[in-house]
Amino acid sequence: MTPDLSAPGPLAESAAAKLSLAVPCARLSLRARGAAVAPLSAALGLTLPERIGTRASTAAGDTEALRLGPDEWVLHATPAALPGLLAACAALSPEHPHSAVDISGRELTLVLEGPRAAELLTLGMPRDPDSIAPGEGRRTLFDGVSVVLWREADTRFRMDIWHSFAPHLASLLATGCAELAAETA
């Protein structure tokens, strides 16, 4: 049961959970530390969050940053916003050392939602889904693969996956949608 990931839209759905492929977005890996962080925040128009796992958005809402590590953020943005973000970063070099790398092509995002979406994650995620509060996110593991998980709400998650791993994970998640539904039935 390998879902077709060629176009955005629903992939699997049951009474327990629904799985869909999100519309593509622009993605940026941003790395910096110390004194460079504040200027980057200013340039990007959002306050780069301080605690690993927390998020911040621009006022316009077209860009959102999630802190993944002590010197690492991932930014999701509308495709239109990306050139501006890259340019804003580039303008800060070399005075404010950092690394901004476009990774828009690297990943896709699956959306997991529904009453048992959190439980769906337990098919492959060793950590406790409840340790990620709504509005937060983490890089973690799903079925042996590194993913970035964004918890949008109690019952809604986004999962960023490198392309080549996506069919494998989507297939397990689709299996899980059906299995969870059969379990409640």
Next chain:
Amino acid sequence: MSRFRVPGRGRVNPDRPVTFRFDGRPVQGCEGDTVASALLANGIHLMGRSFKYHRPRGAVAAGSEEPNALINTRRGPGRAEPNTRATMQEIWPGLEARPQNCWPRLSFDLGAVNDRAYMLFSAGFYYKTFMWPRSFWDKLYEPVIRAAAGLGVSPSEEDPDTYASRYLHTDVLVVGAGPAGLAAARTAAEAGLRVVLVDEHAEAGGTLLSEPQARIAGLPAWDWLTAELAALKALGVRVMTRTTAIGYYHQNMIGLCQRLTDHLAELPADTPRERMWRLRAARVVLAQGALEKPLVFDGNDRPGVMLAGAAQTYLHRFGVRVGDRPVILTSHDSAWHAAFDLQDAGAKVAAIVDTRAAPPAALAGEAQARGIRVLAGFTATATSGRLRVRSVRVHPVSAGTVGAGEEIACDCLLMSGGWTPSLHLFSHTKGSLAWDEDRTTFLPADTPEDCVIAGAGRGLWGIAATLADGAEKGAEVAASLGRGASAPALPVEGDRTGSGTSHTELATDRSPSRARAFVDFQNDVTAKDLRLAVREGMRSIEHVKRYTTNGMATDQGKMSNINGLNIAADALGRAQPKVGLTTFRPPYTPTSFGAFAGYHRGGHFEVTRRTAIDPLAEAAGAVFEPVGQWRRARYFPRPGEDMDTAVARECRATRTAIGMFDASTLGKIEVVGPDAVEFMNRMYTNPWTKLQPGRCRYGLLLGDDGFIRDDGVIGRLAHDRFHVTTTTGGAARVLNMMEDYLQTEWPELDVWLTSTTEQWSTIALNGPRVAELLRPLVEGVTLTEEAFPHMSVAECTVAGMPARLFRVSFTGETGFEVNVPAPMGPALWQRLAEAGAPLGLTPYGTEAMHVMRAEKGYIIVGQDTDGTVTPADAGLTWAVGKAKPDFVGKRGLARPDLTAPGRRQLVGLLTEDGTTLLEEGAQIVLDPAQPVPMKMVGHVTSAYRSEAAGRPIALALVEGGHGRMGETVHIPMPDRTIAATITGCVFHDPENTRLKLAAPGGDA
């Protein structure tokens, strides 16, 4: 109604008869029965045969500790499994249960001839014989031994069922849903904690299911149980039945195997057969209860000889009277109640034989009131009956002397040697045990895990005591998690507490060496086997276990360990705690492989990574090969082509027109930051400082031991930005290694690493007409030799797509690699294919890539190197920046043996007949006439048929190879020896003229 079913008893549903097959015949039971209870209801005790002596056996227990009643269960094609416990398998209409380890049939088994010669098959007999003549072991003895061993028959078909796994996090896990577990779960849940309660049986309740006479908090036990389960549900407790805690792993991780369909007649959709839960609990309460010990005496293994507690369970839980004329043989009070209950259920108890001289008067009084004969201070020395016990021989014992025997007729013999806590899971934690002299058993002591034991598992007895202890432990656990909890005492009426004594073998008047007193039923280990082991110098309990196989049967010693220990300790003349218990190992009960594998089967066994372009290759009929986690197109056969033909065509097209290759799997790392060049200087052997933005260089990566780890072309995009490529298989490893050095050794460097392997689809275009193809498609770079020479990189657009264009070649032809954002890869591939078609563009796979790179002498790390090759060995000294003060591997390279003469060096090899293709891996010698073992001087690392060279070519690592140019070496093959000449590594266009870019409009 079956003959032994007791109306009004049990929790089975007599209105729902269920028919299944056993030993080829239909058997009727009720919904709620196990195979064992249904067979017993029909008076069938003979259920299996033992391992070594093939002795007839019946169920001795009623739970997962059953060693004897093992059956093959099946549900149509592919769904069969050996060694299923008849005591745990629930029946459903159509279930087929077959006996095992017998031929021609269960009731007449020729293998039982072993039983006649039992004296020969004493413990360890096989170590002492079967040695002569030597060749007979392989041909005769071992095959015979093997055929006799084993129990059931392995499945022979693929399993059509699915399996699942989950992670689960909770505050408290309670293992065992008997009174202690129920009370612990209730208390913890009321304190507001997340609680999971698991039980291996189909129903929660544990011992309560076998003790309906009790009243708890004023309610009959079963009503209280119903109410309690409802209360737990209301509190949000997750109660999981048919769920076995199989293993206790580090830091309160417990493996739970939940059986979902084996009890169902119809398999529901989307439902796995079993699910493995990897549960992590802040605290664990082990409330697994206690196991009843058999008594050890001659003939204690006949069908119909059973644990008294099991008989109670069959009566109360399943409504089955295990016999009409039972004899009770016990050293513990608990078995007396079995006698009473069976008598009340219509059996005629022939006698209660208690080994104790003075059992409690109250019990004796009750027996008297029921008219049951009591023999106190007696022993049993033998039983009779071939397929079912017919009588037991009992004797008074006074002052150690066994008096005259009496044969008592019976149709079942219910024994109890007392109870011992179930220590298995606790033992998995590496917890220590403390010897309890009163109970003659080990009790749990300290454990490194956050775990408590409640109830009978720590030696408590009776419903009131275990309920109270469970509640107390629940409160204790809650308190340790910062929650207050109250543990109300529940009044219990009709409770059955008791005590007993422990024995080694029961006293006998027969020669002990003739007694067949079984300790491990399944493995046919007798008490005298244990004593023989000790006599032969096996002093450690582990030696005794391994020498006799006591405790190594599929019940994992649940029935045999403590009796075995008591007997071994007695034989050794040492106290039990000085002898110690063998370690219990996971899983708690045998657990199907499928449950461990979970989802990881077939196509989902491991991830198969595919590039964005992969579907196009598949559509083009490519043949793929696995490379690490990836699958890559190996060649693109046209109808009728084999690999050699296809590869030759792909090479020819590339060398004469254009070849197109999906190189997306190459690892890519973006190295960015002001210190990027310094970092590159430290990591790679090459110097990077002078590499200008827009230029590329071949980079070589060593380990600090000096050996080659990886290589790849590296482009400098900007002063502070490098586009590093790695081998396909090395991508993750190289990035991890770089991060390690950066974070740990050089944290001061302002540089960051980002994996961009999957950011880009990478299409390699090689061939004399490639410029013709690309010039119309590329914007932002002028594709001339001057403006964009070999080893250049630029950011531009290709076919309107944003691209990083590299001028590199791994074939020796004019070459480009176009990187576009991964999702655009397929569009670019198609566009190039269309635009290139008139120019002769041909897709090629990894095999043609390998041929063409070998023709140019380019190495493949991992094929031409193997982790013991230095840059000098590989002829790559030019890539080592000798002037640099340091780089990873520089010091390693200076070690004596890495600079010593005679190292194996990479050279070319041409077979002297000009036609023979060498085999990769073939070994090279200088003197083909020498005898075996030969002195080998190297091996062939790569070998291909080469049209470009006009003959087969090969690369090889040869001792001192660089100094042997032109010499002849020999490759001895099984059928002949091949002579080859050592050459340089470049077989095609040594002057690199073909790398040049044809001028626009010029001839290709």
Next chain:
Amino acid sequence: MTRFNAFNLVRHALTGNRNWTEQWPDAEPKAEYDVVIVGAGGHGLGCAYYLAKEHGITNVAVIDKGWLGGGNTGRNTTIIRSNYLYDESARLFDHSVDLWEGLSQELNYNVMYSRRGCMMLAHSVHDIQSFKRHIHANRLNGVDNRWLTPQEAKDYCPPLNISPDARYPVLGAALQERAGTARHDAVAWGYARGAAARGVDIIQNCPVTAIRRGPSGGVIGVETARGFIRAKKVAVSASGHNTMVMDTAGVRLPLESFPLQALVSEPVKPVFPCVVMSNTVHAYISQSDKGELVIGSGTDQYTSYSQRGGLPLIEHTVAAITEVFPIFNRMRMLRKWGGIVDVTPDRSAIISKTPVQGLYVNCGWGTGGFKATPGAAHTLAWTVAKDEPHPINAPFTLERFRTGRLIDEAAAAAVAH
């Protein structure tokens, strides 16, 4: 020592097996020995046996902190093979196989050496190249090993799945017919009995707490839980615990100790005729005389002496087995256990003199020590007796880690031992 044979078996059976005697006495330590061997596993006991039998050195004690054979000797998957790539390894392991073949008769103890053949599965082009390199090198070294097509592999081992659609299809296999398995405990017991009969003291439950060196720097004995024992020579063969023991003599080793897990299924009738190893999917399997499928797992990622090991690794190993042998999916795991293996950087062992006069070490066997038991014991005894290495173990020095002359089986072939 009562000879073990069918005649005596019958004779003792007729007397109720009451007259068998101890296979080895439980010795009290003497004040002094010519040689003290630390570690009563197969290697240590075998060394004592060969010291007594072949070198006439019988004033020997083998001392163990626990019971004999209780370390990796009793915790492995009993695979025996010698199809190693490098000449040095092939010679050492083939020497071992030579000794295995006659070991039951040599020791008058049936160690059940079962010549079942060992098949190593190739799942990729890289595997094919690597295994062919092994096969050719083995052939020229006189070591049996040959290539099988997938169908030939299936004919040799019928449960094998050779579907080309498998996630890791079987592309062929390297078969060493001379390889096999043996009964692990019997090896330790057989050597113990043979050594004891020749005068060797076997001292169990006596931890060695330190190696003592004299004023000249050479070894003078060992400190134990039962006091100081003087010794002219000390050989250390304590597998997972080698580092601690050698530390006390001031000799630091290039070792790390990892947990290694293995498991068995419930016993079934003969279904699996050989040994199969797959390094790509990380699994190896055989069937014991008792009928259990014996399955080896890999090492956990962290160093440890806990002998526990994690669930994920077992899940992976079992998944790998059912991937290659799908018919076993409904078989059940009976028991899994853990050992501690000491691993060198090049995954080859060290059988060597040390910088300390009179101190010898046998270590670093990683996951492959059982198969080497007779060969390691035999060459270690030679090294101890003559104070110089046997030609076969001469390359397995401590010094190679300094000079870089490694015997890198792992790097060379990506083959787990």
Next chain:
Amino acid sequence: MLLIHCPYCDETLPELEFAHAGEAHVARPENPSAQSDAEWEEFLFIRRNVKGPHYERWRHTHGCGRFFNAVRDTVSDRFLATYPAGAPRPSLASLTGESE
């Protein structure tokens, strides 16, 4: 499966997110070329292989990506402490609560 506290994420997480990375505090020498063969051997290969509290490195591979240090008892496999790379090694006495 162990539970590991990542000092950067300040979360205690399952071992599967982490990769073991060998003994800690084995610093690469400042000037490797000045090292003797024996010193270089020591750096490359000689390890303490402690039975008991062991200073070691882990990487939170499937998390924040950082290498960090830990003290783990190799007998019980329990972590006594984890701390960022570059931080000084905590004394055993402070971790085990024993005075030396």
